[in-house]
Amino acid sequence: MLRQLAFALMLGGGLALAPHVIAQTSLDQATQPTEEPSILPAGEGQEEVFYACTACHSTAIIRRSRFSEARWDELMTWMTEVHGMAPLEGDERRLIVTYLAQHFGPAQTRPGARNPFLN
Ligand code: HEC
Structure with a gap:
């Protein structure tokens, strides 16, 4: 009992x-661990990209992408037309698209990046 x-x-x-x-x-x-701009590679446009893009999603979706400059540019239009992002124009658009293409361009391996399937 x-x-x-x-x-x-x-x-x-x-x-x-x-x-x-x-x-x-x-x-x-x-x-969702809190992200800071430094999660993106350093360079001109780092902060602009961080603050313009993380209003809706984390940077993971950006960091895993590899697109040409033209494709990044199209994506900015798509983000505005389909998802309601504030339109990106002029110098700010150029800065952001250039940064994206430079750091997340096609067939680019960032310094220190390792292919997990080869290790
Ligand atoms: C107004 C909200 C909003 C903002 C601001 C925004 N996005 Fe997005 N983004 C979305 C949504 C919604 C999706 C679709 C998510 C999904 O399909 O799961 C998306 C998807 C994406 C994708 C995946 C596209 C693909 O085909 O794989 C990329 C890359 C991306 N966004 C980059 C960016 C970048 C770079 C910025 C800043 C310049 C940005 N986004 C700003 C809403 C936004």
Whole structure:
């Protein structure tokens, strides 16, 4: 009898604790570590790209991409027309597209980047 009671208390205690543990780690914290501009390669346009692009998504989607300058330019139009990004024009557009093509161009391996499938 005493043993059953102890077991029930343990079980109850465990369940009561669970919501507390869940509340402590919000899904956001667990899945979206805070990014800073330095996550992008240093260079002219780094901050502009960071702040213009992270309003809607993290930089991961940019960092995994490899596009030509023309394709990056088209993508800026697509982002505005389809996804509602504020139109990028003039010098700012040139700065951003040049930066993207320079650092995330086709067949480019950034310094220090390693192919995980070859290691
Ligand atoms: C207004 C919101 C918004 C802003 C601002 C924005 N994007 Fe996007 N972007 C999106 C959405 C929505 C998608 C589609 C996500 C998906 O398909 O999962 C996307 C997708 C992408 C993709 C993937 C395209 C593909 O075909 O693989 C790239 C690359 C990208 N964005 C780059 C950028 C860059 C660079 C900037 C800054 C100049 C930017 N985005 C700013 C909303 C935005």
